Amino acid sequence: MINSKLLQTVRGFIADNFLFRAENEALDDDQSLLDSGIVDSTGVLEIIAFLEQTYEISIADSEIVPENLDSVGRIADYVERKRAA
């Protein structure tokens, strides 16, 4: 079970930086950020910079894959795994 504070922080970051307004912020944890046009082809770099700074983790190129980063849930899950490692 992913801790809810982590989920909330990630959701908050996506909301503030990609959705910009309150009525858009009802975001499902498993909604694809690419498919829904929320994150564009370069937007993922913003997510990476945020995660590296906030959670003091280092993200390898090979980890920049949709399986790790393409939804709020996947991001939280990925951060949890990185921190546990």
Add this chain to the structure above:
Amino acid sequence: MCGIAGYMIPREAPAMPALLRRMAGVIRHRGPDATGIHTAPGIGLAHARLSVVDVEGGTQPMSLADGSVWISFNGEIFNHVELRESLRQRGRIFRSRSDTEVILHLYDMFGPDCVDHLNGDFAFALWDARRGRLMLARDRMGVRPLYYTEACEGLYFGSEIKALFEVPGIDPEPDPLALDQIFTFWFPLAPRTPFKDILELPPGHMLLAEGGTTRVHCYWQPSFPDAEEAGRGADEGSVKEELRSLLTDAVRIRLRADDPCGAYLSGGLDSSLISAIAAELSPQPLKTFSVTFDDAEFDEAGPQQIVANALGTDHHALRCAAGEIGRLFPDVIRHVEQPLLRTGPVPLFALAGHVRENGVKAILTGEGADEVFAGYDIFKEAKLRRFVGRQPTSRRRPLLYQRLYPYLPRLNRQSPAYLSAFFAATPRPDDPIYSHQPRFRVTAGAKLFFSRALSDDIGSYSALDDLRGRLPADFSRWHELHQAQYLEMTGLLPGYILSAQGDRVSMAHGIEGRYPFLDHRLVEFAARIPPSMKLKGLCEKHILREVAGDLLPESIRDRPKQPYRAPDGAAFIGESTPAYVRELLSEGTLREAGLFDPAAVGRLFGKLSSGSAPSARDSMALTGILSTQLWHEKFPRPALGENDAHPRGVAAS
């Protein structure tokens, strides 16, 4: 080069010469040398003139000797010499050397079909007094603009929309669906314009108004062979020879002018090729012009200088310094009359001013080659997306995505898997607009900022479905590259490249752009060239590179395409933020205009001001919001109560 305007009203209505002068007056930048008007029962024609061909004899509006047909004409007919000769042989007597008179005679002989004979860039209004018929016509590719509206018991037209707003009772009113289209495609889908009830005459169309009815029809549009025919029977050697001779002729007839033409030189293949041919054909050294940027990401000064040296041109470079884009942006919006998602038109606006200062009035450009010969990255991108999509489990194929945009460092810092997911996010390869979906999706991200009221006005309207519904009947039978080319040639090209980045910004300084690659003979010929000779593997414009073989330095011929770009969002944030930006993005101003959500815009501006380089989506959003606010300010709605008698009830809304 010129501007035209005028009206058709009931015969018994009084003539309005003062209105004609005002309409011509607001587009005077297009033709600062002289203004002329003609009025007769039911008709008024106005003309603002820049003298390029037959400086002495080309006064307009012009009529046939018997006064039966009148014309107000903007543009150039490049084959006027040949047309005049053949008309002379048929007994026609000319009073001038001008191309304008050629159209009058052609109309007299062929009626509205006269357009089929013209090779040129034109927009004209022609009045046939014998039948009481007004004809408006526009060139095939949409180089010259023409707008009209039917209101106040008349039909009013002009080269620019601002001329129409001189008519009492015709006022600027934003069209919500046009805004939705602009925030998807970068331009409104013709005939729609950003203003309610103001229409654009689409490229390759004519309008005929007589006896109380108005008909608009298409006389020419790009067309391609069926896919199974597209690759057949062509020999590369002979295609190359024919292409070279057509291109040379297209340049040759575009050098016709009383004063020498110059050329734009971007440093890329297309403009270099045009300059090379023009330099060879010009008796005097060719003057070439280019923009340079301080930021290495956009600058092409090196290749520009290499070409200029190799061709021995008299080269002039204009440095677009940081801060220039922000400073000039409001002027550019007034000229282009529509919101912009990119700032590309701004440096070209400055460059046209520079050309004018150097005494050149007409300029050759390489625009059009990317559409006609498949040079844009979007064509490669679509090909690659289909290629990857056919083997979704391949780990190697997505590696190719990193070769697509070598000049976008941020994009290339991502893994192939991520790029693959981004580009595959539109999984329907049978969608007719498959090729353009990633671009449309990123642009449409900017719609997040629309106000609730604007979103409600747009409702369930889908710009993408609208576009799908306009495609020609045989579109589905064309090769997929040709389908993508058609979308560019009929969409972005006239809607943005030739307009916001072309006619509007050059005519702002009375400079006429000439486009050899858009000669319709060349466009028709290129449509029959097999797709594999245009986009060969992932090498764009292959056949054009072959033609360039003996004309250009090798380093230019083989240089990968670097699309013309200018600093976008970054031009408006940080130290160089112009004063008007904060004002137009303030909560009060945003609320008053009612088009964007102030809180969301505030968050975006805050994010971009925090220092990190903006993403493509955020950059377009900021540019789009700011330009829309500027556009709204430059073309204000009339205040409530001022126009109670307004025929369209604008005041009530």
